[in-house]
Amino acid sequence: xxxxxxxxxxxxxxxxxxxxxxAADAKSPLHRPAFATAGREGGAxxxxxxxxxASPSRHTLEVHxxxxxxxxxxxxxxxxxxxxxxDPRSNLQLRARVRVEMVxxxxxxxxxxxxxxxxxxxxxxxxxxxxGAPDAYDKTPARDRHTRLIGHLQSLDAVYLGPEHRRALYSxxxxxAGTWLAP
Amino acid sequence: xxxxxxxxxxxxxxxxxxxxxxAADAKSPLHRPAFATAGREGGAxxxxxxxxxASPSRHTLEVHxxxxxxxxxxxxxxxxxxxxxxDPRSNLQLRARVRVEMVxxxxxxxxxxxxxxxxxxxxxxxxxxxxGAPDAYDKTPARDRHTRLIGHLQSLDAVYLGPEHRRALYSxxxxxAGTWLAP
Numbered sequence: 193x194x195x196x197x198x199x200x201x202x203x204x205x206x207x208x209x210x211x212x213x214x215a216a217d218a219k220s221p222l223h224r225p226a227f228a229t230a231g232r233e234g235g236a237x238x239x240x241x242x243x244x245x246a247s248p249s250r251h252t253l254e255v256h257x258x259x260x261x262x263x264x265x266x267x268x269x270x271x272x273x274x275x276x277x278x279d280p281r282s283n284l285q286l287r288a289r290v291r292v293e294m295v296x297x298x299x300x301x302x303x304x305x306x307x308x309x310x311x312x313x314x315x316x317x318x319x320x321x322x323x324g325a326p327d328a329y330d331k332t333p334a335r336d337r338h339t340r341l342i343g344h345l346q347s348l349d350a351v352y353l354g355p356e357h358r359r360a361l362y363s364x365x366x367x368x369a370g371t372w373l374a375p
Numbered sequence: 376x377x378x379x380x381x382x383x384x385x386x387x388x389x390x391x392x393x394x395x396x397x398a399a400d401a402k403s404p405l406h407r408p409a410f411a412t413a414g415r416e417g418g419a420x421x422x423x424x425x426x427x428x429a430s431p432s433r434h435t436l437e438v439h440x441x442x443x444x445x446x447x448x449x450x451x452x453x454x455x456x457x458x459x460x461x462d463p464r465s466n467l468q469l470r471a472r473v474r475v476e477m478v479x480x481x482x483x484x485x486x487x488x489x490x491x492x493x494x495x496x497x498x499x500x501x502x503x504x505x506x507g508a509p510d511a512y513d514k515t516p517a518r519d520r521h522t523r524l525i526g527h528l529q530s531l532d533a534v535y536l537g538p539e540h541r542r543a544l545y546s547x548x549x550x551x552a553g554t555w556l557a558p
Contacts, residue, residue: 198509226409226459228419235455236419238411240468272418276409285423319542321557326381326541329557358509359502374504374512 194282197352200370203360207286207350210279211246211253222286226276227255227341229266237266243275244340251345251368253288259296259337260318267292267341275343285351290343297336305338313338351375377465380535383553386543390469390533393462394429394436405469409459410438412449420449426458427523434528434551436471442479442520443501450475450524458526468534473526480519488521496521534558 196202214222228238241255253275257263267273271293277286295301302310314334323329345364352358357375362368379385397405411421424438436458440446450456454476460469478484485493497517506512528547535541540558545551 224461226411226421228409228411228421228457230413230417230419231455234413234453235472236411236413236421236457237470238409238419238421238457238459239470240459240461270417272414274411274419274421276421276423278407278423287420287422289418289420315557317557319557323555323557326543326555327539328555331540356510357514360509372506372509372511374498374500374502374506 193355194352197284197354197358200360200362200372203350203352203358204348204362204368204370206282207284207348208246208248210282210284211243211277211286211288212248214277215243215246215254221279221281222277225255227263228274228276229263230270230272232262232266232269237263238276239263241275251364253290253343253345255341255343256301256313257339257341258313258315258319259339260315262320263341264294264339267294272346273341273343283353285353287349287351288343289346289349291346293342293344295340295342297338298340299335301340302335302338307333310338349373376538377535380467380537380541383543383545383555386533386535386541387531387545387551387553389465390467390531391429391431393465393467394426394460394469394471395431397460398426398429398437404462404464405460408438409457410446411457411459412446413453413455415445415449415452420446421459422446424458434547436473436526436528438524438526439484439496440522440524441496441498441502442522443498445503446524447477447522450477455529456524456526466536468536470532470534471526471528472530472532473528476525476527478523478525480521481523482518484523485518485521490516493521532556 310333359375493516
């Protein structure tokens with residue numbers, strides 16, 4: 193049983209350490225979380241995203257996307273999303289419920305992207321449009337399509353699945369002090 | 376560029392091969408998909424689940440859960456969910472949109488579970504209930520809490536992120552014949 197999983201403060205710190213590392217290290221299992229949004233017609237949508245930054249002081253988790261993607265339309269309709277992380281090494285699942293702020297065409301963020309990464313933003317027709325052949329699309333980087341999704345943490349649900357199970361919920365309402373839940 | 380990613384039928388077959396393997400092999404990256412549901416108050420919830428079976432002929436994907444878990448309440452309110460898979464080896468993302476049928480207390484499914492697995496169903500207080508200490512819960516296996524979530528595929532969105540990108544959508548409406556989308 194890992195020591196950090198038995199203390200609310202240690203578990204919180206451990207989670208943010210992992211999230212921070214997940215943003216910085218492409219090899220971290222936390223680098224590619226699932227990003228779930230409410231479907232436009234109900235139900236739920238989910239896709240893999242790349243975690244770009246994690247700030248323990250601002251309680252933000254940031255990913256980037258194309259303004260023409262379905263998730264942007266979904267977030268305009270309902271800005272509440274969940275970022276889901278699973279770290280098999282530490283047996284830790286993190287469910288980060290966030291409220292998403294969107295920033296499109298940020299010059300500074302665009303400057304920091306390599307040429308390859310820029311290819312993910314822009315293109316014709318827009319992602320998700322029906323096309324007649326598998327390669328009937330064109331990728332042209334477009335800064336005005338690049339969109340930062342800044343997730344402001346509302347609550348973090350941490351589940352530890354080690355020899356014993358532990359579950360804690362940290363909510364914005366109580367300053368993320370945390371409380372234990374039955375796992 | 377992988378050959379199977381350029382042909383609608385081959386891509387469909389490859390996806391089901393991977394899903395089938397994901398259910399059978401605990402080491403497959405498809406063994407633990409994200410399971411996204413609509414939140415009770417809006418937004419979206421997501422958690423990691425274990426893929427128990429995948430039937431290409433019935434177009435079903437099955438996972439198991441505790442009847443007392445939040446996702447069951449969420450599915451009662453809205454049975455539409457998404458199972459999200461990511462296979463880093465083949466650069467393939469699968470988004471399976473399903474309509475979930477729930478079967479609680481299935482004797483045959485219960486018989487097939489080992490003693491360790493049974494511990495995941497049942498327990499007091501119910502999962503997600505606030506508790507005063509990290510270990511203030513009791514796990515007692517209860518067959519009447521074991522719930523099969525049988526996801527009936529409505530559509531499968533396959534995204535290949537190899538040297539070139541490919542995206543195809545297979546819908547129940549057209550017998551899963553498939554159509555190309557801009558990636």
